[in-house]
Amino acid sequence: MKITLTVNDEAYPLDVEPRRVLADALRDDCGLTGTHLGCEQGVCGACTVLVDGEAVRSCLLLAVQCDGVPIRTVEGLAGADGEPHPLQRAFSAERGLQCGFCTPGFLMLAAGALERDPALGEEEVAALVGSNLCRCTGYEPIRRAIMRAARDHRNGQEA
Amino acid sequence: MKPTAFDYLAPGTVGEAVDALAAGAQVLAGGQSLLLEMHLQRVHPNLVADINHIPGLDALTVADGTLTVGALVRHKTFESPGAVPGPLGDLFGRAVANIAHPPIRARGTMVGSLAWAHPASEWCALAVALDAVVELRSTRGTREVPAGDYFLGPFRTAREPDELLTAVRYPLLAPDTGVAFTEHRRTGFSFAQVAVGAALTIRDGVITEARIGLANCADRPLRAHAAERALVGSGPSSPVFARAGETAAEQDAAPVPEPYADVDYRRHVIAVLVARTLREAAPV
Numbered sequence: 001m002k003i004t005l006t007v008n009d010e011a012y013p014l015d016v017e018p019r020r021v022l023a024d025a026l027r028d029d030c031g032l033t034g035t036h037l038g039c040e041q042g043v044c045g046a047c048t049v050l051v052d053g054e055a056v057r058s059c060l061l062l063a064v065q066c067d068g069v070p071i072r073t074v075e076g077l078a079g080a081d082g083e084p085h086p087l088q089r090a091f092s093a094e095r096g097l098q099c100g101f102c103t104p105g106f107l108m109l110a111a112g113a114l115e116r117d118p119a120l121g122e123e124e125v126a127a128l129v130g131s132n133l134c135r136c137t138g139y140e141p142i143r144r145a146i147m148r149a150a151r152d153h154r155n156g157q158e159a
Numbered sequence: 160m161k162p163t164a165f166d167y168l169a170p171g172t173v174g175e176a177v178d179a180l181a182a183g184a185q186v187l188a189g190g191q192s193l194l195l196e197m198h199l200q201r202v203h204p205n206l207v208a209d210i211n212h213i214p215g216l217d218a219l220t221v222a223d224g225t226l227t228v229g230a231l232v233r234h235k236t237f238e239s240p241g242a243v244p245g246p247l248g249d250l251f252g253r254a255v256a257n258i259a260h261p262p263i264r265a266r267g268t269m270v271g272s273l274a275w276a277h278p279a280s281e282w283c284a285l286a287v288a289l290d291a292v293v294e295l296r297s298t299r300g301t302r303e304v305p306a307g308d309y310f311l312g313p314f315r316t317a318r319e320p321d322e323l324l325t326a327v328r329y330p331l332l333a334p335d336t337g338v339a340f341t342e343h344r345r346t347g348f349s350f351a352q353v354a355v356g357a358a359l360t361i362r363d364g365v366i367t368e369a370r371i372g373l374a375n376c377a378d379r380p381l382r383a384h385a386a387e388r389a390l391v392g393s394g395p396s397s398p399v400f401a402r403a404g405e406t407a408a409e410q411d412a413a414p415v416p417e418p419y420a421d422v423d424y425r426r427h428v429i430a431v432l433v434a435r436t437l438r439e440a441a442p443v
């Protein structure tokens with residue numbers, strides 16, 4: 001089927017089989033390999049991307065379902081000048097990653113939540129962090145990183 | 160693994176969708192169970208009908224004391240306080256927090272859960288406890304099936320393969336109904352080992368109505384009729400609730416052994432959780 005994926009504001013005209021999941025289309029057809037695939041069962045969250053602003057599992061969505069819908073991936077987080085996104089800076093500052101396999105998924109999960117509600121509280125962040133798997137950090141640094149990004153965001157707005 | 164090849168249709172109306180089902184299509188709603196099963200190649204449809212583009216199926220309406228939930232209402236809708244009025248909304252809000260996690264809840268649908276009929280599904284247990292009615296549409300017409308007659312076993316329902324589940328209806332709960340939902344599972348990610356939802360009406364110190372839904376306490380969702388009978392007419396107290404828990408575990412439940420949870424263990428958990436849920440539901 002002919003579709004156009006709109007990823008990070010760029011159009012990717014593709015010809016894909018209906019059975020192709022969004023994650024594979026992003027990685028193999030668009031060449032955006034920042035989105036990772038772990039379980040392909042909705043469990044690990046490594047494949048989390050924003051579809052129409054909502055953090056979802058790109059392994060449980062068909063590419064053909066996303067024709068014309070705005071998609072954001074980890075490649076779209078940094079500014080045009082390469083300046084890291086506040087979440088990326090916070091993950092670095094809090095040691096929120098070790099091997100980095102889970103990181104794109106956590107970043108997009110947090111980006112979706114922060115864009116919806118910049119006043120994210122402790123409880124929401126704890127529930128959010130429980131959505132994805134990390135085999136390295138023990139989650140606490142990831143939780144702190146998201147809290148820090150939320151705080152920076154609030155301070156930035158007040159300044 | 161990857162899904163096997165199939166043809167894809169995105170019907171724009173319910174009429175087109177049921178025509179596709181008559182031609183053998185499998186419905187794609189939230190896809191949070193279907194695509195997983197397709198990855199595992201346990202399900203391999205030749206034709207998939209994506210109902211996400213049908214206007215109106217996302218409606219959530221309240222009229223004449225009845226809540227109607229359309230086929231595209233996502234799990235996360237029920238996280239918003241006030242999405243559903245009164246104690247029914249409160250009960251749904253308590254239950255939904257147990258379903259997977261936010262990214263799955265953003266896509267998955269309540270009606271899709273009823274269609275899939277996983278024995279551990281929170282929504283399925285509440286549907287039987289609350290006397291929900293499902294609406295089924297096919298090229299042959301529309302019919303309604305009470306939830307009590309709808310669930311036939313694990314992943315088995317009264318829905319014919321060519322029927323679209325268009326909506327589910329629930330009678331609203333009276334404003335003085337107390338509600339609670341509790342769940343026991345191995346990890347935050349797991350499906351429920353046991354989950355219990357309850358709605359209690361207590362008037363003048365006497366329980367006048369009790370509804371108890373049990374998830375993963377049998378091969379299908381159950382309403383704990385024997386435990387409810389043991390409650391009605393009694394005053395709310397811890398011993399009464401404990402006895403109701405034992406009744407639910409011994410008479411209502413028919414637990415199936417699972418890894419890490421044999422039948423005796425499950426009966427024990429059911430008794431404890433039912434009593435705990437009732438204590439929480441009892442308005443004090």
Ligand SMILES: Cc1cc2nc3c(=O)[nH]c(=O)nc-3n(C[C@H](O)[C@H](O)[C@H](O)COP(=O)(O)OP(=O)(O)OC[C@H]3O[C@@H](n4cnc5c(N)ncnc54)[C@H](O)[C@@H]3O)c2cc1C
Binds near residue numbers: 041043188257270272
């Ligand atoms: C990691 C993970 C954890 C999960 N944890 C839980 C949990 O704790 N509790 C829980 O209850 N669920 C859980 N789920 C399942 C999730 O709730 C699904 O959203 C739900 O089971 C199915 O809803 P859906 O809209 O995604 O349906 P789909 O996946 O689109 O469809 C499921 C099945 O129902 C059929 N179907 C769907 N809608 C209709 C309709 N309107 N008419 C006819 N047939 C239809 C489909 O053809 C398919 O066979 C989990 C899923 C994942 C991936």
Ligand code: FES
Binds near residue numbers: 037039044045059
């Ligand atoms: S790869 Fe999608 S959730 Fe694991």
Ligand code: FES
Binds near residue numbers: 097101134
């Ligand atoms: S940093 Fe290695 S899995 Fe999270």
